[in-house]
Amino acid sequence: MxxxxxxxxxxxxxxxxxxxxxxxxxxxxxxxxxxxxxxxxxxxxxxxxxxxxxxxxxxxxxxxxxxxxxxxxxxxxxxxxxxxxxxxxxxxxxxxxxxxxKVKDRKQKEEKRGQYFYARNNTFSTKNNVLPVKYINKIICGDSETILKEIPDNSIDLIFTSPPYNFGLDYDSGQDDKFWKNYFDKLFRIFDECIRVLKYGGRIIINIQPLFSDYIPSHHIISNYFIEKKLIWKGEILWEKNNYNCKYTAWGSWKSPSNPYLKYTWEFLEIFAKGALKKEGKREDIDIEAEEFKQWVIAKWSIAPERDMKKWGHPAMFPEKLVERVLKLFSFKNDVVLDPFNGVGTTTAMAKKLGRKYLGIDISKEYCDIAEKRTKNTAIETKLF
Ligand SMILES: C[S@@+](CC[C@H](N)C(=O)[O-])C[C@H]1O[C@@H](n2cnc3c(N)ncnc32)[C@H](O)[C@@H]1O
CATH class of the missing domain: 3.30.70 (Alpha-Beta Plaits)
Incomplete structure (x- = not known):
């Protein structure tokens, strides 16, 4: 019945x-x-x-x-x-x-099993700090590894970023085996700074795609790194881009089990929390609608890639919708949002639009100039109730 x-x-x-x-x-x-x-x-x-x-x-x-x-x-x-x-x-x-x-005594059972055991006994301070005014609502041009060193501990609420595929290191054909190691070493030095500047209870969300042509499971490697650093894995979003324009055959693999070549039409967003899953924030600073919340907590997001990359002059931009969802689902209004690989400023522009404070860093002067203009020209969204 x-x-x-x-x-x-x-x-x-x-x-x-x-x-x-x-x-x-x-x-x-x-x-x-x-x-x-x-x-x-x-x-x-x-x-x-x-x-x-x-x-x-x-x-x-x-x-x-x-x-x-x-x-x-x-x-x-x-x-x-x-x-x-x-x-x-x-x-x-x-x-x-x-x-x-509907498990009975869920809390006690989770406690007994050792919920996120890997993140226990961390040494994160619970004391959060205020980000100095000189870094608020700024786009800074430079290497994030250096710039982030100036930022106080525990002063950022949310980091959302998409790392570069490489750092412009010379691809020396005699040293192929070292290339990816150098890449990850540099990336992890920047991530160490990100973890340090993140508030207790703050979130870091990394957009990554598996580097399939080199068989590098970058989303796993990066996630393992954050776990090693005692962050809590809060979850993963599958960003379905529906870009089926890739070729379906590759010479030597067509219709043969010898070495079928897998295609990806999606990327991942790996979400980590520092110290606590619950984030502090005021009720009046929540701007997500009930329907949005219900749809977006289902962790598969179908969002088309940015179509205007030529206009902005950047080859690997976030679509604005993706940033909007991340900001509204994982941060409160007035939170400080950082993108250490800010490119042409999709994160910072959307942060401004949605009433968050922002800090964007990129090594390219050209991209920073575009991000600066773009963010300046973005209006703060005001809602009439
Ligand atoms: C995948 S793109 C990010 C694009 C961005 N999400 C957007 O919507 O425009 C990665 C960016 O990282 C920047 N980058 C590379 N190495 C860097 C470093 N060491 N410090 C800061 N930025 C860096 C590149 O210039 C590039 O713009």
């Missing part, structure tokens, strides 16, 4: 004929699937299991207009006033969601 969540709307006056018709017609649109209504002159009973919220809202508006009956708006308000457990497909679930997750 299907289970439903029951909601009751008590009526002050008996329902009018057009209201009854509107309710019956509205309920019939769902064919008893996921949503049902019963009513008499004293109350309306709503039975909720799962609904596509947008469709639900649309039907409410249409049927209300058609029958000139406002009663359906009360139903929408009632449904809005309760929480759903989550989304599967595009439907909100109100009952029976992920039964297996």
């Amino acid at each position: 299907e289970t439903y969540k029951e909601l009751i709307i008590k009526l002050n006056n008996p329902l009018k004929e057009n209201e009854k018709q509107a309710l019956s017609y509205f309920a019939s649109l769902f064919r008893g699937n996921g949503f049902k209504i019963e009513f008499n002159d004293e109350m309306i009973k709503i039975f909720l299991r799962e609904i596509n919220y947008y469709e639900f809202k649309n039907y409410i508006e249409k049927v209300s207009q058609e029958y000139n009956a406002n009663i359906l708006t009360d139903i929408l308000k009632k449904v809005d006033s309760i929480k759903s457990y989550g989304i599967s497909g595009n439907k909100r679930n109100y009952v029976d969601y992920n039964k297996e997750r």
